[in-house]
Amino acid sequence: MTCAEPLNDTGRLLSGAAPGLAAHRARYGPAPVLGGPGELVALVTAAGLRGRGGSGFPTARKIAAVAAASRRPVVVVNACESEPASAKDATLLRHAPRLVLDGALVAARALGADTVVLCVHRGTPLVGWLRAEVAARTGDGVAWQVAEVPRRYVASEASALTRFLTTGEARPAAKPPRPERRGVRRRPTLVDNAETLAHLALIARYGPGWYRSVGTAGDPGTTLVTVGGAVARPGVYEIALGTPVGAVLARAGGPTAELSATLVGGYAGTWVTDPGTPLTHDPAGRYGATVGAGVLVALPAAACGIAETARILGYLADESAGQCGPCAFGLPAVADDLARLAAGRPDPDLHDRLVRRVGVIAGRGACAHPTGAVRLAGSVRHAFAADVRAHLSGRPCRPHPPVLPLPAPHERDRTWQ
Amino acid sequence: MAVVTALWYFARGTGVVSLLLLTGTMLLGLLGPLRVSSDGWPRFVLGGLHRNLSLLVVAFLGIHVASSVVDTYAGIGWLDAVVPFGSVYRPVWLGLGAVAFDLLLALVVTSLLRRRIGHRPWRVLHWLAYACWPVAVVHAWGTGTDAGHGWVFLLTLVCVAAVAVAVAVRAVLGPRRRARAERPDPVGTTANRPVAYPRGVAGRRGAAS
Amino acid sequence: MAVTAPHLAVDPIACQAHGLCAELLPGVVTLDEWGYPILPAGPVPPALRAAARRAVNACPVLALRLATD
Incomplete structure (x- = not known):
């Protein structure tokens, strides 16, 4: 040894x-x-x-x-x-x-x-x-x-x-x-x-x-992260577990714009606004962010976190295997709610309905897919609270090119075989 | 009045009742998966009725068989009740009764052991119901000495018509695989929705609603 | 190994939202807006064991079970 x-x-x-x-x-x-x-x-x-x-x-x-x-x-x-x-x-x-x-x-x-x-x-x-x-x-x-x-x-x-x-x-x-x-x-x-x-x-x-010898007591070692979005040098980095979000963004050259939040973990992850949030597999920060699959995407303040999340939820709903009811029906419903919110076209019940749906879907699939999807949807309320309020009062989001990447149609299979 | 004649009537009577009960079981089995229910008739009551009626059929058929055998007029043996086409008396028509009886026993036993068998194998086995009931009807028609005329004929016709309608309804609507998806009309920005599960029409909202 | 008290569990893939469990365990099992059951966490109280067993046996697709793991 x-x-x-x-x-x-x-x-x-x-x-x-x-x-x-x-x-x-x-x-x-x-x-x-x-x-x-x-x-x-x-x-x-x-x-x-x-x-x-x-x-x-x-x-x-x-x-x-x-x-x-x-x-x-x-x-x-x-x-x-x-x-x-x-x-x-x-x-x-x-x-x-x-x-x-x-x-x-x-x-x-x-x-x-x-x-x-x-x-x-x-x-x-x-x-x-x-x-x-x-x-x-x-x-x-x-x-x-x-x-x-x-x-x-x-x-x-x-x-x-x-x-x-x-x-x-x-x-x-x-x-x-x-x-x-x-x-x-x-x-x-x-x-x-x-x-x-x-x-x-x-x-x-x-x-x-x-x-x-590196990392935290509960989650030792290093881990690979993929840093993307509004950073100078997007790419894959190896970091010690426990490194704060801000320090990882700095490794990737730092933000290229004012940021509103960073997506942490992946599309089953969490929006994080506190750059001091440590990256480990244990939930950290006020809203329980984990390093998940090691994804960090820095969101410029000019983009709308709700519109981004709505787009991702639409993708995640589409990617459901359609086997479990709460996932097959719940994710499209949550995606629709978010899309309405992002469009500034809320109905009076939208906020409560979205909160209820996010709460009721978690943990009820055969796999963690629905749980992860509503984790991301739910984190919008905390990370973009002011935007949520603005959209609820009927103000649509600012147009901005997509930040979170999605695979192109030709990169996606429609079969399960 | 001889005991023999009483037994003969008894056998015929329990046979007719068995056919009616079996038809009732069949109807409940056909319509149960359509998720029809109301406050007064919740789903589990319909399910329980289906189960209990089928057990009642077995009980009545037990009497039907026993009285047919004990009655010496037709010379039916105990074995003829379960082994088809071996009897001296109307071997084909009686044999069909034995076939129906065997199928019913198989349906009941596999249903009682459903948890052990597993849902899918049980479901496949339960398709036997579609064989059991027609065979029983043909048996009743062919064996029943008074099936060809009068009110028994009418009753049989009503049974056939009822099951035919139920089968048609079931075939058209299909078993409801999923509850209704109650979501707002889609907004344009989301991706394609899963297409595997059509939005049904017979959803249930809750036990007490 | 301690024998843990059974809790209600559902196979979410097998579940077809028939809803008999909610009928048989009113106030215990609730249904979401799509008709799928929301089960209470933790062991089934002794007073509800019989009703829980009935619900398990009534499930048309055998998706509900009493689990001890």
Whole structure:
């Protein structure tokens, strides 16, 4: 567990770029082999690693759940990156793909898994490269597969992935049973975000103490964030967990305009007005913002946060798998309410109705999609309180080009297969 | 008046009652998923009625079968009640009764074990109801010595007509998969809405509304 | 492992908004504006266990259950 060349504390993943497998091996050595599931769980527990897909779920608990099941597990690497404003997984796969594969290999070997499936969105430019890379990786003792998942927002939710890999239908499944207990082909399945596994590879090499040397006690380590919107240098950055929003925007060159708020977490995230809000997977600030999937979009004051949110809610409603009533009916309703509000055409009941709907939908889907969507919708009330009041009094929002990115129609699949 | 004659009438009487009850069960089963209800007739009452009527049918059929067998006139054996087409007396018509009886037993048993079977397999199995009822009607028509004329004939006609209408209504409206989506008319700025679930017409707002 | 008291849970994918649960548990299970049930959190009080079981058995699509996990 020694490292001749200690990695930069805030450049663990992205400084790990290596041109080829040989250079990667020269730098990191072979993927460490752990004694078994117990050692892996102990290691990850000591490190305090949490999932980088958005929820920040303790990775050790997931691994322990997989290890507790009796059948031979499957490891799934989730590199779909369905968040339209996120580019961190693609960046990671370009800069340090072998860290991701090593992390998956460490987990697979310790759990006794014989199959690792790399999941990427259909048509991703990386697919060809990934197929070649895994074809070159013989002698790992696991079968590597690459799966192309429909480019839909909820298709890369963990149970949607395991359902897709089992039946070909990429829609979330009802829980229980969770994928950790019954996933791909009814086998216990560890579904982890690509970045999570890259961190795992480094933890296996450098140890939990090294990992914990940055970050917060409850959420140690670094994380990748995608910074966009009104900043000088938008892009993917690696930050220590706990870094305040303002400091991250400064890393990206600082705001290029006066900002009204920053979207934090992704399209299941929260509008944040306090630049001092620390970025971790634990809810922080007055309205419980989390770093989520690592997305930050700085909104210029000239744009309307309500119109932006209405547009995103329309997208999220459209991306519903249509399986659960509160999501299939609730999200279009919330999107309509927000659109009416943004247009300055409220009916007298709109405010109360919107508050009620946001409150009633959360937590009532098979997956977190409706919960995340209404979290974003609800945060509008706090972040843009003055705008909400103005729109309620019938004043429409100022015209402004869209700030929050959405995939173009040709980048979106309509199928679930 | 011989006991034998009384038994014969008893068998025919319970047969007619069974057919009526089975028709009632069928109607409730057909119309239940249309989500029709009122304050006085909430959904769970209709569901309970469907279930209890079907159990009542089994009870009446038990008597119907028992009295037919005990009555020695036709020489029907116990086995003939469940094994079709083996009887000496009107093997085809009687056999259809046995088929209907078997189907009904299968429907009742799978429904009582619904939680264990799972919803989807149960639903598939419950399609047997569409076989059970017509077979029972044909059995009644063919076996019933007095089915061809008079008020029993009329009753059978009414049953057939009622089920035919209910099947047609069900086929046209379909089982309501979703409640009504009560949302305001869309404003132009939102994206396309999911198309998988049409806005229905028979939504329910609440238990007491 | 302690045996936890059962709580009401719904499979939101299976649920088709039939609403029998709200009929059988008035004031306990409410329906949202689209007809889908809103379940109370926490264990079912002993006084309501029988009614809860009845609601679970009445669900036409078996979406409602009493869960102990």
